[in-house]
Amino acid sequence: MAAPERFQVDLAGVVDLLGRSLYSSPRVYLRELIQNAADAIRARTEVEHGFQGTVAITPADVGEGMLVIQDDGIGLTSQEARELLSTVGRSSKRDLFDLPRTDRLGRFGVGLLSAFMIGDEVQVRSRSLGGAPPCLWVGRSDGTFTVRELDGPDAAAVAVGSMVSVRPRADAAVMAASASVRTSAARFASHLPEALLLADPSGRWVSINETPGFLGDEVARRLYGEELLGAVPLAAIPITVAATGTRGTAYVLPTPPPPGTAAPALCHLGGMLVGSRVTGLLPDWAFFAALALDSTGLNPTASREALVDDDALAVTREGIGTALREWIRQTAIADPARLRVFAAVHGLALRQLALSDPELAGVLLPALVVPTSHGERRLGDLLASGEPLRYTPTVDEFRQVAPLSAELVINAGHAYDEAIMRLVDRLGLARTEPVDVIAIVDALERPPEQDAESARSLARRAAATLVDREGVSVDVRVVPGGRMPAVFVQDSAMLRAADRRRARAEGDALWAQVLDAVDEAERRDGADHPTARLCLDWSNEAVRALARLEDDAVLARAIRLMLVTALLAGHHPVEGRDRQELTDAVSELVALSVGLSGFGVVRPEDFA
Numbered sequence: 001m002a003a004p005e006r007f008q009v010d011l012a013g014v015v016d017l018l019g020r021s022l023y024s025s026p027r028v029y030l031r032e033l034i035q036n037a038a039d040a041i042r043a044r045t046e047v048e049h050g051f052q053g054t055v056a057i058t059p060a061d062v063g064e065g066m067l068v069i070q071d072d073g074i075g076l077t078s079q080e081a082r083e084l085l086s087t088v089g090r091s092s093k094r095d096l097f098d099l100p101r102t103d104r105l106g107r108f109g110v111g112l113l114s115a116f117m118i119g120d121e122v123q124v125r126s127r128s129l130g131g132a133p134p135c136l137w138v139g140r141s142d143g144t145f146t147v148r149e150l151d152g153p154d155a156a157a158v159a160v161g162s163m164v165s166v167r168p169r170a171d172a173a174v175m176a177a178s179a180s181v182r183t184s185a186a187r188f189a190s191h192l193p194e195a196l197l198l199a200d201p202s203g204r205w206v207s208i209n210e211t212p213g214f215l216g217d218e219v220a221r222r223l224y225g226e227e228l229l230g231a232v233p234l235a236a237i238p239i240t241v242a243a244t245g246t247r248g249t250a251y252v253l254p255t256p257p258p259p260g261t262a263a264p265a266l267c268h269l270g271g272m273l274v275g276s277r278v279t280g281l282l283p284d285w286a287f288f289a290a291l292a293l294d295s296t297g298l299n300p301t302a303s304r305e306a307l308v309d310d311d312a313l314a315v316t317r318e319g320i321g322t323a324l325r326e327w328i329r330q331t332a333i334a335d336p337a338r339l340r341v342f343a344a345v346h347g348l349a350l351r352q353l354a355l356s357d358p359e360l361a362g363v364l365l366p367a368l369v370v371p372t373s374h375g376e377r378r379l380g381d382l383l384a385s386g387e388p389l390r391y392t393p394t395v396d397e398f399r400q401v402a403p404l405s406a407e408l409v410i411n412a413g414h415a416y417d418e419a420i421m422r423l424v425d426r427l428g429l430a431r432t433e434p435v436d437v438i439a440i441v442d443a444l445e446r447p448p449e450q451d452a453e454s455a456r457s458l459a460r461r462a463a464a465t466l467v468d469r470e471g472v473s474v475d476v477r478v479v480p481g482g483r484m485p486a487v488f489v490q491d492s493a494m495l496r497a498a499d500r501r502r503a504r505a506e507g508d509a510l511w512a513q514v515l516d517a518v519d520e521a522e523r524r525d526g527a528d529h530p531t532a533r534l535c536l537d538w539s540n541e542a543v544r545a546l547a548r549l550e551d552d553a554v555l556a557r558a559i560r561l562m563l564v565t566a567l568l569a570g571h572h573p574v575e576g577r578d579r580q581e582l583t584d585a586v587s588e589l590v591a592l593s594v595g596l597s598g599f600g601v602v603r604p605e606d607f608a
C-alpha cells in the first residue's frame with residue numbers, strides 16, 4: 001500500500017479565498033487582529049484575576065510604513081508560535097489557554113491569515129506570561145515562516161504580550177492608514193471591555209472605547225436608539241437572556257419597515273461587532289423591532305460576520321420574543337394609549353402575534369384598527385357595542401357591500417383579518433359572521449307598491465337579455481344613495497370563477513387543465529353555486545324609463561350596457577366579452593341616435 005502523503009496547502013490561494021469568499025471585505029483584517037489581541041488579554045485575565053489589558057494600534061502611516069497591533073495578553077513561547085501561528089484551520093486557544101466553552105475565543109484558526117490580505121509578510125513578536133524568552137515569528141504569503149528566540153536588546157524591548165506587524169502592499173495602503181483604521185476600529189471594536197488605543201498622526205494615543213448606550217440606563221438606551229434608527233423609537237425594551245449571556249435593547253420602530261427591508265439588528269460578541277443586520281435574532285412576527293445586543297454565548301460563523309443557527313440562537317430568539325410579548329402585555333394594561341399608537345403603526349405584526357398567541361390575543365385585539373364601511377374603527381369599540389360583527393372575507397366583496405349596506409360591515413379582506421374575525425368569535429369576544437353580498441341586495445327596499453308590476457316586468461325582460469350570463473339574475477330595488485342606474489354584485493364563488501376565466505385566457509394549456517379541474521370540483525361540491533345579481537335602481541329615472549320602453553332590442557342593449565358600466569363602477573374584473581359588449585353597445589347607441597336603421601355593429605360604411 002502506498003504511504004499516505006500530506007495535503008499541500010497553497011497559502012496565497014487560501015488567503016485569496018478568505019478575501020473573496022469568507023469575509024465581506026478585506027477591511028475586516030483589523031477586526032481579526034484586534035480579536036486575537038483581546039482573546040490573549042482575556043486568557044491572561046484567567047491567570048491574573050483583575051488584570052486590565054490594552055490593545056494599541058498604530059496605523060501604517062503613523063508607524064513608518066508598518067501597521068502594528070500590540071497587546072499585553074498572555075503571549076506565546078517560540079514553541080507555541082511555531083505550532084499555533086503556522087497551523088492553518090486549527091485554533092488551539094481553547095486547549096492552550098484551557099478556557100471554558102462559553103468564551104469568545106477564536107475557533108477556526110484562520111483569523112491571523114487575514115493579515116496576508118493586506119501584506120506579504122507578517123511579523124509577530126511575543127513574550128509569554130509563563131516567562132520563556134521572547135520570540136520573533138515571521139510568516140510570508142509564499143507559505144514559508146521562520147521563528148527564533150530573541151536575546152540581548154531585541155529581547156529586552158519585548159514586553160509580555162504580542163505585537164503583530166504588517167507592512168501593507170501598495171494596493172492595501174489605504175486600508176492600513178489612519179482614517180480607515182480609525183473607522184474600522186470604532187465600528188467593530190469600540191465596545192470591547194479591553195482598553196483600545198489608536199496612535200494619531202502626531203503619535204499620541206487616543207482611546208477608541210465607547211460605552212455601549214444600548215446597555216446603559218433608560219436615557220442612554222433611548223439616545224442610542226435614536227441614533228441607530230435616525231428617529232425616536234416608540235419604545236426601548238431592555239433585553240436579558242441569561243442562558244446565553246445576551247443583553248441589550250430592542251427598539252420598537254416608529255414607522256413600519258418598508259417591505260423587504262430588515263430593521264437594524266446589531267449584535268456584538270464580547271464587545272466585538274458581528275454585524276449590524278444580523279439575522280436569526282428576532283422571531284418572525286417581531287418585524288416591528290430593531291436590536292442592539294451584546295452576547296457571550298452566541299456562536300459566530302467562521303467569517304465572524306453572522307451567527308451560527310444553533311440552539312443558543314434559538315434560545316436567545318425565544319428570550320427576545322418573550323421580552324417583546326411582555327412589553328406588549330404590560331403596555332396594554334398600563335398604557336393603552338401607547339398600545340393604540342403601536343397598533344396603528346404595526347397592525348400587521350400585531351395581527352400575526354394575536355393569531356399565534358391566544359393568551360395575548362385578548363389584550364391585543366381591542367387595540368387593532370379595522371377598515372369598515374363607516375371608516376376605520378377600533379376593534380375594541382366595536383366589541384364594546386355588543387353587536388355581532390359582520391365582515392366580508394375579501395376586498396372585492398367589501399367593495400360591493402360597502403355602498404349598499406346601511407349597517408357597519410368590516411373589510412376583513414386584508415392580510416390576517418378574516419382569521420382575526422374567526423379568532424374574535426372563537427374567544428367569545430363577539431359573534432362574527434361573514435356577510436352574504438347577495439343577501440344584502442335581496443334585503444334592499446322594493447319599488448313602491450304602485451310600481452311593483454312594471455318593475456317585475458322590467459326585471460323579467462332584463463333577465464331574458466342576460467340568459468347567456470351563467471348565475472346572473474336581475475332584480476329591481478331602491479339602492480340607497482345610488483347614483484348609477486344599476487349595481488352588480490357577485491358572491492365569492494362567482495368572483496373565483498371570474499378569476500379563473502381570466503387566468504385561463506392568459507395562461508397555457510396545462511394551466512387551463514388545472515383550472516378546469518377546479519371548476520369541476522366547485523361544481524361537484526355545489527355548496528356555493530356561483531350567484532350574481534344585476535340590481536336595477538328604481539329610483540333612477542333612466543331605469544323607470546326603460547320599464548316603459550317597448551322596443552326589446554333597445555332594452556336589451558341598454559341592459560347589457562348597464563351591466564358593463566356596473567361592472568366597471570364596482571371594480572369588478574372586466575373580461576374580453578364585457579369590453580366587446582361595451583364597444584358594441586356604444587356603437588349601436590351612436591347608430592340609433594344618428595338614425596341609422598338596423599342594429600348590430602356599426603361599420604364605417606354606415607356613416608358613409
Ligand SMILES: Nc1ncnc2c1ncn2[C@@H]1O[C@H](COP(=O)(O)OP(=O)(O)OP(=O)(O)O)[C@@H](O)[C@H]1O
Pocket residue numbers: 032036037040071073074075076084085090091092093094096105106107108109110111112113161162
Ligand atoms: N495576539 C496573540 N496573542 C497570543 N496568541 C495569539 C495571538 N494571535 C494569535 N494567537 C494564537 O494563534 C492561534 C491562531 O490564531 P488565528 O487568528 O489564526 O486563529 P484563531 O484566533 O484561533 O481562530 P479564528 O479563525 O476564529 O480567528 C490562536 O489560536 C492563538 O493561539
